[in-house]
Amino acid sequence: xxxxxxxxxDIEVEEGLTVLQACEEAGVEIPxxxxxxxxxxxxxxxxxxxxxxxxPKPIASCAMPINDGMVIHTDTDLVKKAREGVMEFxxxxxxxxxxxxxxxxxxxxxxQAMGYxxxxxxxxxxxxxxxxxxxxxxxxxxxxxxxxxxxxxxxxQEIAGVPELxxxxxxxxxxxxxxxxxxxxxxxxxNLVDLCPVGALTSKPYEFKARSWELVKTQSIDVFDAMxxxxxxxxxxxxxxxxxxxxxxxxxxxxxxxxxRHACDGLGRQRLDRPYVRRNGKLEEESWDGVLSVIAxxxxxxxxxxxxxxxxxxxxxxxxxxxKDLMQTLGCNNLDCRQDSGAFGNPRSSYIxxxxxxxxxxxxxxxxxxxxxxxxAPVLNARIRKQYLNGAxxxxxxxxxxxxxxxxxxxxxxxxxxxxxxxxxxFSDKLAKARRPMLVLGSGALAREDGEAILGxxxxxAERVNIVNSEWNGFNVLQRAASRVGGLDLGFxxxxxxxxxxREILRAAEKKEIDVIYLxxxxxxxxxxxxxxxxxxxxxxxxxxxxxxxxxxxGAAYTEKNGTYVNLEGRxxxxxxxxxxxxxxxxxxxxxRALSERIGKKLxxxxxxxxxxxxSEVNPIFSNVNKISEASWGEFGSxxxxxxxxxxxPIENFYMTDVISRASxxxxxxxxxxxxxxxxxx
Amino acid sequence: xxxxIDGEMGLDxxxxxxxxxxxxxxxxAKYPEGRKASAVMPLLELAQRQNGGWxxxxxxxxxxxxxxxxxxxxxxxxxxxxxYNLKKVGKFHVQVCxxxxxxxxxxxxxVDACKNQLNISFGETSEDAMFTLTEVExxxxxxxxxxxxxxxxxxxxxxEVSTKSILSELASGNSPxxxxxxxxxxxxxxxxxxxxxxxxxxxxxxK
Ligand code: SF4
Ligand code: FES
Ligand code: FES
Numbered sequence: 001x002x003x004x005x006x007x008x009x010d011i012e013v014e015e016g017l018t019v020l021q022a023c024e025e026a027g028v029e030i031p032x033x034x035x036x037x038x039x040x041x042x043x044x045x046x047x048x049x050x051x052x053x054x055x056p057k058p059i060a061s062c063a064m065p066i067n068d069g070m071v072i073h074t075d076t077d078l079v080k081k082a083r084e085g086v087m088e089f090x091x092x093x094x095x096x097x098x099x100x101x102x103x104x105x106x107x108x109x110x111x112q113a114m115g116y117x118x119x120x121x122x123x124x125x126x127x128x129x130x131x132x133x134x135x136x137x138x139x140x141x142x143x144x145x146x147x148x149x150x151x152x153x154x155x156x157q158e159i160a161g162v163p164e165l166x167x168x169x170x171x172x173x174x175x176x177x178x179x180x181x182x183x184x185x186x187x188x189x190x191n192l193v194d195l196c197p198v199g200a201l202t203s204k205p206y207e208f209k210a211r212s213w214e215l216v217k218t219q220s221i222d223v224f225d226a227m228x229x230x231x232x233x234x235x236x237x238x239x240x241x242x243x244x245x246x247x248x249x250x251x252x253x254x255x256x257x258x259x260x261r262h263a264c265d266g267l268g269r270q271r272l273d274r275p276y277v278r279r280n281g282k283l284e285e286e287s288w289d290g291v292l293s294v295i296a297x298x299x300x301x302x303x304x305x306x307x308x309x310x311x312x313x314x315x316x317x318x319x320x321x322x323x324k325d326l327m328q329t330l331g332c333n334n335l336d337c338r339q340d341s342g343a344f345g346n347p348r349s350s351y352i353x354x355x356x357x358x359x360x361x362x363x364x365x366x367x368x369x370x371x372x373x374x375x376x377a378p379v380l381n382a383r384i385r386k387q388y389l390n391g392a393x394x395x396x397x398x399x400x401x402x403x404x405x406x407x408x409x410x411x412x413x414x415x416x417x418x419x420x421x422x423x424x425x426x427f428s429d430k431l432a433k434a435r436r437p438m439l440v441l442g443s444g445a446l447a448r449e450d451g452e453a454i455l456g457x458x459x460x461x462a463e464r465v466n467i468v469n470s471e472w473n474g475f476n477v478l479q480r481a482a483s484r485v486g487g488l489d490l491g492f493x494x495x496x497x498x499x500x501x502x503r504e505i506l507r508a509a510e511k512k513e514i515d516v517i518y519l520x521x522x523x524x525x526x527x528x529x530x531x532x533x534x535x536x537x538x539x540x541x542x543x544x545x546x547x548x549x550x551x552x553x554x555g556a557a558y559t560e561k562n563g564t565y566v567n568l569e570g571r572x573x574x575x576x577x578x579x580x581x582x583x584x585x586x587x588x589x590x591x592x593r594a595l596s597e598r599i600g601k602k603l604x605x606x607x608x609x610x611x612x613x614x615x616s617e618v619n620p621i622f623s624n625v626n627k628i629s630e631a632s633w634g635e636f637g638s639x640x641x642x643x644x645x646x647x648x649x650p651i652e653n654f655y656m657t658d659v660i661s662r663a664s665x666x667x668x669x670x671x672x673x674x675x676x677x678x679x680x681x682x
Numbered sequence: 683x684x685x686x687i688d689g690e691m692g693l694d695x696x697x698x699x700x701x702x703x704x705x706x707x708x709x710x711a712k713y714p715e716g717r718k719a720s721a722v723m724p725l726l727e728l729a730q731r732q733n734g735g736w737x738x739x740x741x742x743x744x745x746x747x748x749x750x751x752x753x754x755x756x757x758x759x760x761x762x763x764x765x766y767n768l769k770k771v772g773k774f775h776v777q778v779c780x781x782x783x784x785x786x787x788x789x790x791x792x793v794d795a796c797k798n799q800l801n802i803s804f805g806e807t808s809e810d811a812m813f814t815l816t817e818v819e820x821x822x823x824x825x826x827x828x829x830x831x832x833x834x835x836x837x838x839x840x841x842e843v844s845t846k847s848i849l850s851e852l853a854s855g856n857s858p859x860x861x862x863x864x865x866x867x868x869x870x871x872x873x874x875x876x877x878x879x880x881x882x883x884x885x886x887x888x889k
């Protein structure tokens with residue numbers, strides 16, 4: 001390990017670091033604008049200058065690799081003077097509009113100008129002004145503020161895989177933009193706003209809404225896909241103002257998708273803020289007391305065989321365990337947390353992303369089966385792309401999508417899995433020869449009628465080509481619903497073959513064999529198939545479920561409760577409450593607990609701690625918070641035939657997949673832009 | 683130099699003539715496999731020539747597609763270099779140097795002559811689409827200053843009269859002689875050699 005001297009202190013650092021990184025390790029902070037640890041090095045802002053002996057001139061530390069015996073100074077007069085010089089140049093053309101700039105208070109330039117800026121300007125000429133650019137409905141631009149760090153350009157090209165941004169013109173006339181006006185075609189465009197070190201790129205939906213210092217910051221977990229991205233919810237009073245990513249290298253690194261970031265305006269619209277009961281075909285407002293008695297009476301007087309419960313995609317594990325316990329004490333096992341009836345098996349490894357999201361960074365051959373990760377988990381897709389850039393080979397079975405990286409399209413037909421199993425192909429050879437082969441099975445494939453067979457075939461293929469061995473398990477299911485893995489872990493599924501799952505519940509309801517259906521945040525099933533059953537809807541938005549409901553229990557959205565979610569890799573994480581539910585709405589597990597008391601089957605827990613103890617009792621993984629619990633390999637899936645049936649895209653529109661994003665005006669706008677783009681291309 | 687970032691872009695379709703296709707192949711072949719993008723500048727030049735002296739957006743997109751480059755990367759190159767014209771230019775693109783050596787030697791008169799004769803100012807194109815007048819930085823012919831470039835030719839040692847006559851010749855379809863307009867041989871000193879005379883005599887005699 002090379003040893004270098006920083007400010008008179010000797011330290012040993014890893015080979016291949018840059019001076020800036022080494023300084024960071026030594027605890028010396030270096031100011032910077034263009035350098036970002038997840039982007040390539042540009043070395044164009046010159047803010048990171050340090051002194052290196054015996055060089056007479058300061059060097060850009062972000063672009064200088066370390067060498068054994070290097071002597072670096074970061075605290076000399078020369079360094080200070082050099083940085084002050086750079087800062088003065090940067091400020092020449094930067095407007096002094098901090099009071100009206102959204103970045104104010106969280107601006108790198110503002111912060112660093114405090115350290116290195118002069119208190120007055122010596123520049124008497126006129127500043128340049130740059131026309132603003134249109135980058136779509138999410139990113140607002142004030143390009144006069146741009147300092148040409150090129151972070152946004154590098155992000156679009158390297159991470160998002162949409163090389164649409166660039167710097168045109170030269171010298172004083174250099175401008176960052178798309179040249180030809182258009183919205184960025186990325187599901188990750190919101191991250192540009194975080195990356196921009198100044199206020200040139202700011203969030204359009206959040207524009208002029210709040211100041212960063214008046215927001216309450218809550219660390220939480222995202223629910224718009226199954227990744228469990230770590231987020232920070234910024235709220236003011238009872239309103240969620242914005243959602244930002246938190247760094248978690250094992251999950252989302254520091255990115256989040258545009259839906260995660262910008263669907264939050266949907267939290268304030270179409271909310272269910274009081275209980276309702278349907279009388280004479282019309283929903284009428286009701287008191288908690290009233291609605292609970294109506295439901296309790298119904299449930300007491302219905303045979304458990306003629307009742308069922310379906311849980312939706314955004315539900316927390318606390319409510320799942322509560323509802324499951326309630327239904328089971330009543331003797332009803334017609335439960336399902338899978339609105340799409342996706343196949344799964346008994347060992348946990350059959351429904352999680354076994355390699356872990358971080359495992360993608362080690363995979364060398366990746367086979368994607370029946371999924372579109374770009375829409376089902378955009379941040380995960382960016383990680384696959386990163387691995388593609390590192391040399392991984394990628395193959396796709398199933399429909400073709402623009403995944404932002406090239407791949408071998410092996411077959412549009414899922415039968416190809418069986419083919420590969422029976423007759424080794426070129427690609428299966430590649431898998432077999434790989435060190436860490438990986439298979440990613442989409443939830444859309446598992447949701448088909450022949451999902452069991454697809455699951456079984458994929459499992460066998462995994463064994464055949466060494467995707468699973470003693471050190472590595474690359475068998476990965478790409479779940480889409482935030483509640484899914486948790487629901488399966490808690491056993492929120494039919495207990496035996498005789499009990500009904502979603503598919504059978506709908507069939508039975510159509511035939512009027514079900515009298516009471518409890519929808520826990522479930523809006524994505526075919527409501528017109530519920531027959532004349534009495535439908536109880538518990539949830540937070542007036543969407544499909546509430547429209548069909550006979551009784552409505554207003555619950556809390558993910559930002560309004562302390563909830564547990566298990567992400568697609570099987571990591572149990574806790575979301576924290578940022579704001580209170582609106583009106584009379586309540587935390588969901590408490591609603592179910594209250595109902596159980598009415599029914600006379602009081603659930604044995606009185607507080608969140610006890611609910612969580614109960615969860616750990618059902619499955620010990622719930623005691624293992626923030627970690628991935630071991631999942632053993634085993635037999636699962638069926639050996640049945642994979643049918644010809646056409647693949648059904650689980651997501652038609654990335655921007656609107658659930659009650660919150662469907663209520664969001666921002667997401668509606670994104671949808672419009674995306675549609676217009678599609679039409680233009682067609 | 684002000685580059686036009688917006689404005690007329692030209693969306694009509696564009697593709698290389700078969701001759702230019704061959705030339706493009708030659709350029710691309712100069713670079714190793716997978717490094718096609720390196721040929722972007724010569725290809726843009728070909729496109730500009732074929733397109734009547736300027737690069738339409740269609741032409742830039744075509745080059746990008748030919749070289750498997752993102753469009754924006756080609757726009758970046760085309761907007762960076764001043765010799766790529768992103769706006770339509772007239773049949774004759776008159777570029778007058780106004781840098782220091784040319785200015786000291788009277789580029790102001792050349793500029794005035796152009797403006798008066800053509801009735802346009804810098805950055806404009808005459809109504810008959812024959813002339814575009816552009817102010818440029820040093821073109822490297824300072825030794826024969828002042829000078830201007832018309833399409834591919836340099837006209838040097840200009841004054842008001844010679845400038846006007848060149849422009850009228852061009853307008854009437856003739857091709858005025860490029861190079862020095864005062865009968866100077868290439869860039870030798872005016873009035874014959876002033877140094878190295880002895881040596882060259884000896885050299886001649888020894889032959
Ligand atoms: S817009 Fe922001 S991120 Fe992009 S180059 Fe300018 S300052 Fe950097
Ligand atoms: S951070 Fe080193 S040059 Fe910008
Ligand atoms: S200054 Fe005019 S050509 Fe050099």
